Amino acid sequence: MPAATLTAARSLAATPAHARTIGSVEGRRAFAFKEVGKRFGDKIVLDGISLDVRAGQFLAVIGKSGCGKSTLLRLLAGLDRPSSGSLTFSGDDGHSRTRFMFQEPRLLPWMSVVRNVEIGLTGIAGGTQARQRALAMLDEVGLADRADEWPSVLSGGQKQRVALARALVGQPQILALDEPLGALDALTRIEMQQLLERIWLDQKFTAVLVTHDVGEAVALADRVVVIGAGRIALDLDVPVARPRRHGSAELAHIEGAILDHLFSRV
Amino acid sequence: MSLAARVARNGAAGWLLPAAIIAGWEAAARAGLIPANVLPAPSAVAEAFWRLTLSGELVRNIGVSTLRALSGFAVGGSIGFALGLANGLSQLSRGLTDTTLQMIRNIPHLALIPLVILWFGIDEEAKLFLVALGVFFPIYVNTLLGIQGVDPQLVEMGRVYGLDRRALFFRVILPGALPSIFVGLRYALGIMWLTLIVAETISASSGLGYMAMQAREFLLIDVVVLSILIYALLGKLADSLARLLERLSLGWHPAFQKG
Numbered sequence: 001m002p003a004a005t006l007t008a009a010r011s012l013a014a015t016p017a018h019a020r021t022i023g024s025v026e027g028r029r030a031f032a033f034k035e036v037g038k039r040f041g042d043k044i045v046l047d048g049i050s051l052d053v054r055a056g057q058f059l060a061v062i063g064k065s066g067c068g069k070s071t072l073l074r075l076l077a078g079l080d081r082p083s084s085g086s087l088t089f090s091g092d093d094g095h096s097r098t099r100f101m102f103q104e105p106r107l108l109p110w111m112s113v114v115r116n117v118e119i120g121l122t123g124i125a126g127g128t129q130a131r132q133r134a135l136a137m138l139d140e141v142g143l144a145d146r147a148d149e150w151p152s153v154l155s156g157g158q159k160q161r162v163a164l165a166r167a168l169v170g171q172p173q174i175l176a177l178d179e180p181l182g183a184l185d186a187l188t189r190i191e192m193q194q195l196l197e198r199i200w201l202d203q204k205f206t207a208v209l210v211t212h213d214v215g216e217a218v219a220l221a222d223r224v225v226v227i228g229a230g231r232i233a234l235d236l237d238v239p240v241a242r243p244r245r246h247g248s249a250e251l252a253h254i255e256g257a258i259l260d261h262l263f264s265r266v
Numbered sequence: 267m268s269l270a271a272r273v274a275r276n277g278a279a280g281w282l283l284p285a286a287i288i289a290g291w292e293a294a295a296r297a298g299l300i301p302a303n304v305l306p307a308p309s310a311v312a313e314a315f316w317r318l319t320l321s322g323e324l325v326r327n328i329g330v331s332t333l334r335a336l337s338g339f340a341v342g343g344s345i346g347f348a349l350g351l352a353n354g355l356s357q358l359s360r361g362l363t364d365t366t367l368q369m370i371r372n373i374p375h376l377a378l379i380p381l382v383i384l385w386f387g388i389d390e391e392a393k394l395f396l397v398a399l400g401v402f403f404p405i406y407v408n409t410l411l412g413i414q415g416v417d418p419q420l421v422e423m424g425r426v427y428g429l430d431r432r433a434l435f436f437r438v439i440l441p442g443a444l445p446s447i448f449v450g451l452r453y454a455l456g457i458m459w460l461t462l463i464v465a466e467t468i469s470a471s472s473g474l475g476y477m478a479m480q481a482r483e484f485l486l487i488d489v490v491v492l493s494i495l496i497y498a499l500l501g502k503l504a505d506s507l508a509r510l511l512e513r514l515s516l517g518w519h520p521a522f523q524k525g
Binding site for chain 2: 077079099100102104106108109110111119120122123150151152153166
């Protein structure tokens with residue numbers, strides 16, 4: 001769609017100097033926050049966030065609990081509306097091409113695994129076509145053989161893989177992840193990170209991962225944004241080649257720098 | 267697996283105790299320990315059963331009672347279910363009606379019998395009204411409770427994934443409320459028989475309760491005991507049907523996946 005690209009290119013030129021545009025030169029923009037603020041009553045949660053994210057980028061948003069990072073994600077997914085500022089998407093389908101993955105799997109216990117994945121195709125496909133796409137996506141996350149079982153017999157990591165399949169089966173342009181691996185044990189978590197990275201490399205969606213785990217953020221993301229007191233406190237590229245090895249010195253160095261930042265300036 | 271464990275798994279164990287009680291009862295009656303004018307022997311009850319079956323009286327009375335029970339259940343149950351859904355889904359509806367319903371709920375519905383007889387006489391309407399009223403509350407309360415107890419996180423998930431109101435109701439809210447609705451259903455079935463027995467005993471010209479009262483007049487104690495046993499069997503039958511329905515529709519529930 002050349003028209004949308006053109007719009008994106010034009011608004012890119014008008015982006016204020018303080019908004020990040022590094023890396024967006026060659027790619028099309030996925031979405032942009034422009035001076036976005038969010039208040040709940042008197043409480044200011046987000047205070048003028050400007051963020052420009054290139055299509056296909058893997059962005060991690062970190063911050064202490066209550067810093068507003070989840071709110072940022074809910075605004076992106078259209079679950080909340082900004083109190084001030086604006087949010088623009090490339091193309092005009094905006095929120096509808098954004099999928100949300102929750103901290104909990106949130107599978108419907110009364111539907112089989114494959115029918116749960118089909119929920120992700122609501123309004124996109126139905127009938128046998130939906131089932132085939134859901135099965136293909138389950139295969140992708142390594143659970144094709146569990147398609148007809150109830151969610152209650154799956155382990156926590158498997159449930160979250162089903163939730164990932166449900167989020168991705170509709171081929172979203174943007175995937176919003178709200179600490180989806182937070183409740184998993186350390187080994188399952190690393191497995192899930194690798195799965196997520198593999199599928200992301202394969203499908204090239206824009207990923208926005210909210211996490212409190214700095215190690216996870218630098219292991220997965222191209223770019224890490226730290227939110228503090230409702231503002232962007234740090235915006236850092238992670239120029240490390242993939243596949244990345246857990247615990248490599250390069251990642252540890254970046255992780256250390258972010259942690260220093262988090263704990264020195266609050 | 268031992269024989270005892272297998273019998274217990276098949277549910278046959280539940281029938282061992284009633285069978286033993288009947289055998290002991292028969293033996294005691296034959297030995298003259300229980301006078302026949304207090305409690306007739308099971309064989310005498312079986313004889314009464316056969317006699318009334320041949321005359322067609324028993325089948326007719328069971329038919330009449332079952333029809334009353336089911337029609338009362340259908341009326342009260344569907345109103346209770348509908349109001350439970352409405353009040354579970356709509357704040358406005360709950361605000362308007364819930365207080366009133368909770369007040370009425372605290373009146374024992376059998377206390378209304380004198381009033382009901384004044385209103386309807388001893389016709390079918392009286393029985394239907396009482397059964398419907400008795401069945402209404404367990405269904406209403408548990409439907410409401412079930413809907414209010416649906417996990418809001420699942421509802422939010424449904425919204426985020428673009429389910430419309432209809433799909434949200436049929437795929438998320440109703441299945442989530444179903445376990446609680448079944449609790450209400452089983453309660454209601456118990457109350458259904460209880461109410462009917464009382465209503466038929468007090469005022470009726472047909473049905474099982476009427477049969478028992480007639481038999482009392484003529485000192486046919488075997489028929490009285492037979493009626494009571496049939497009530498027990500009908501109650502058990504209704505409960506088994508509800509359980510079957512529950513197992514069929516709650517297959518996903520961890521509680522129903524074993525055995």
